[in-house]
Structure formats: structure tokens, C-alpha cells
Amino acid sequence: MDDRDWRILQVLFEQKNITKTAQALFISQPALTARLRQIEAEFGVKIAYRTSKGVQFTPQGEYLAKCAAQTLFNLRQIKEQVMNLENKVAGTLRLGASSYFTMFMLPPLLKLFQRQYPDVEFKVTTTWSKDIHTLVYNQEVHVGFVSSDYDWQGQKLLLFEEPICIASMNKIDVRNLPNLPRINYQTDALIKNLIDKWWRERFSQPPTINMEVDRLVTCKEMVKNGLGYGIMPHLILNGIENLHKIYLTDKQGKSVQRKTWMIYHQEFLEMNLFKVFVNFVKKMNFTDILQIVCLTFVIQ
Template identity: 40%
Template sequence: MHLQDWEMLSTLYETENITQAAHQLFLTQPTLTSRMKKLETYYGIQIIMRKRRGIAFTPEGEQLAHHAQQMLKEQRKIEETLDNIKNQVTGTLRVGVSNFFASNKMPKLLQLFKQEYPDVECQVVTGWSSEMHRLLLNHDVHISFIKGNYPWKERKQLLYEEEICIASPWEFSWEQLPELPRIDYYTDDHMRMMVDNWWHHHYTQSPNITIHVNQVETCKEMVVHGLGYAVVANLVVRNNPELIVKPIINEDRELIKRQTWMYYPEDALQMNVVRAFVDFIQTIDVKAL
């Protein structure tokens, strides 16, 4: 197989959809299908099967897809090694970024970094912090920006802390909260657990959730427009002075805070591009961006 075949098999295996895979690979569907048939002829096996929705890999096809994924990792390693030999800050930096950090911090960070190192290419993957932790464990990224503490025995750097707070369009008392309309949003398990533990420690009844949205930014806009309150990190609403913001506290009368970390493995620092990026982050006040 060639590099293009590895990429095709890996993408198909991840998407389980010929249309999506063709789009990601910048191929037409007939071209992708034709290449798959050639691979099946070459190996003398059936690689994929059509389902009602999408495709499924045969057992033989799964083995081939796993091989393709491993070969892509090896290809990245040799490319990174060759870039590093040049003793220059060049090559590709792969970064995993939690959703809020991706939209509110990462664009400015990358802009400043690229000003210093214009020859670096950055590949950024975004998602929940738990997903970014998994990417790091699987060596799919060099660095991950993660909210919360996850199991990790190698290097990590605390970037900033945020107070968790109630953001409301109107003045309120703590006793009123169970009756007031609340806007909720999807978040990672760490944040959900902190908020749920705080709520159940202070209230016996469930919150009055009237709207549920996908993103915290959408949630904030609902609050700004007077549709209810929300429990968010204070950085989310720092540019909205019109809102009433009150931090929440735990049973020990301490502010409940959420930490954002930069995680990376020790051996990644052997790469010039990773070491340059880590050094760069250490000179920046990330919270102030």
C-alpha cells in the first residue's frame, strides 16, 4: 500500500461513511470506491460491506485499517524526526484543544506563535477535554490543552484557574435558584460533576432547566437575552458586565474553581517545534488573552 491508501483506509474506518471520507480526502465518491476495489483485488479479500447507513469493515478489513493507522503514525514520526534533524523550528505541531479554549484562546495563541515561527504548520483538533486526553494518551497529538485534572504521569503546566459562578440576567437570591429558569449546556464530565455536587449539597430539589443547548457560548447568549440563569466559568461571561455574576462555594466555604492545563509527554520536548511552543506558552499570560 501507499501513503494515500493508508489515509483512505484510516479515514473510512473513522467515518464509516464513503461520502464523508471522500469529502475529507478531497476525492469524488467514484474515485474512492474505485481505489477500494483495487485494494480488495490486490489483497483478494472484501474490505468493506454496505450497511443501511454507511459501511462496515469486515474482520480482514479491520486488520488492514489498523495496519494503515499504524503506518500513518510511523510516517508522522519519520517526518518529525527529519524536520528535527534540520535543527530548525519547522514541521508540524499537532495540538488537542478543549472546546472553550479553542474558540477563546487558541486563535490568538497561534497568531502570536506563528509570528515568531512562520515555518511551523499547526494541526488543531478540538473537542471535549476527555477526548483531548485520549488523543494525548494515543500519541495522536503532541500537546493537549485540557480543563480539569486527568490521569497523567508526565509533564503538565497549570495555565489558569476560573471561578465557577451563577450568571443571571436579573438579581437573585440563592434561595430562589430552584424556582428560576436555568439554561443548561453540554459539557465534559468533570465540569458536570462539580456543578451537580454543588447543587445537591445546597438544594433538595432538581434545578428548573427550561432550555438545553450544545455549547456554552450559546448558553451565554440565552442568559444575555433574559431567558434564564446558567452555571458557567467566569471567563465565559467576563465581557458581559450587564449580567449578575456570583461565584459558587463548596461545603468548606471555598470558591469552586476549574483549572486549565497544558499536558505533554517528556519525549515530545526532543522535537524543536514542541519545545519552542512549550517555551512560548510559558512566556504568555494565557488567561489575559
């Protein structure tokens, strides 16, 4: 079996459906069925049955499917180590990044890196910070960029901090905040807890939630159109004219900050490509990237 066969078993076990598996792997259903028959012939067992409720795996097939993830992981590590022996900066970097970091920082960062190392490719996964934390822990990605203070026992580097603020197109009195329409958005639990803690320290009544939206960028657009206020990191608000911002402070008067970290495993530094990338990020002046991003927002 080659890595393609293991990938077929992995995806089929996840999907439990021939059609969806074929679509996910960009192959035809007849080709997929043929490969499954070859795998069954190689091991001399029946792997799965097609039923009215989808694909049902046999005990032997389920064991092979569960082995697929580890086998693919081992194959990937072997390929990376072989590439590393050439002592050149080439190969594929697997990165995980929060949606927030991807929105602002990741594109210019990767552009600058690839400009110096054109033989490097990237495989990027964008999701919530808590999920990126898990991907790094399981070594499914080489490095993670998270926008929350998640507990991490491996290597971590603080990239930048930014204040969180109340944003509104109209001037507001903070003391009257519980009575004003607020726009909420989905975010990582740690960021939500940070904002909720600030609220509880100041108000005995809950906020008046006027809207529940899916993403931070949607909240920004609602605020921009005067539909309520939002509590969000200030970076996303750059370029909005006549916007009123009030920065959050804790009981000691210290600014409430959102921190963005790079996290990774120490052992990955044995790989030449990864070591070069980490050192590149460490030397990066994220203030310069922030200025580029801010300028882009103003131009737009």
C-alpha cells in the same frame, strides 16, 4: 503503498461506504475504486466487497485496515523526526483543545507563536476535554489543552484558573435558587460534577431546569436576554452590561474554580519544534491574553 493508500483503507473501514469515503478524502469515486484495485493487486488479495448495506471487508482487508492507523502513525513520526534533525523551528504541530479553550485562548496564543515562528503550521482538533485527554494519551496530538482536572500521568502544566459563578440579568437571592428558572448546557462531566457537588451541599431539592441547550455560549445568550440564570465560568460573561454575578464558594468559603491545563508526553520534548512550543507556552502570561480577550468582548 504510500500514505495516501493507507489513509484510504483507514477511512473506508470507518465509513463502510464508497461515496462517503470519496467525499471525506476529496477524490472521485472512480479514482477511489481504482486505488483500491491497485492495493488489491499489490497484496494479491480481495480487500472488500460492495453490498446493498455498504462495504464489507474481507478478513485480509480488515487486517490491512487495522494496520493503517499504526502505519500512518509511524510515517508521521518518521517525518517529524526527519524535520527535527534539521534543528529548525518548522513543521506541523498537532494540537487538541477543549471548545472552551479554543473559544478564548487558542487563537491569540497561536497567533503570537506563529509571529515568532512563521514556518510552523498547526493542525487543531477541538472537542470535549475528555476526548482531548484520549487523543494525547494515544499520541494522536502532540499537546492537549483541557478545561478539567483529568487524571494525567504524563507532563502537565496549570495555565490558569477562573471562578465559576451564577449569572443573571436580575438580582437573585441564592436561597431561592431552586425555585428560579435555570438554563443548563452540555459540558464536560468533571465540570458538571463540580457544579452538582456545590448544589448538593446547599440544597435538598433539584434545580428548576427551564432550558437545556447545546453549548455554553448558547446558555450565555439565553442569560443575556433575561430568560433565566446560568452557572458558568466568568470569562465567557465579560462584556455583558448590567449582569449580576454571584461567585460559587465551597463549605470552607474557597472559590470554586475551573482549571485549564496543558498536557503532553515527556518524550515529545525530544522534538525541537515541540520543545520550543512548550517552552513558549510556559513563558506565556495568560493574564495578558485574558485581558486581550476581555477587551475584545467589551468592544463587541
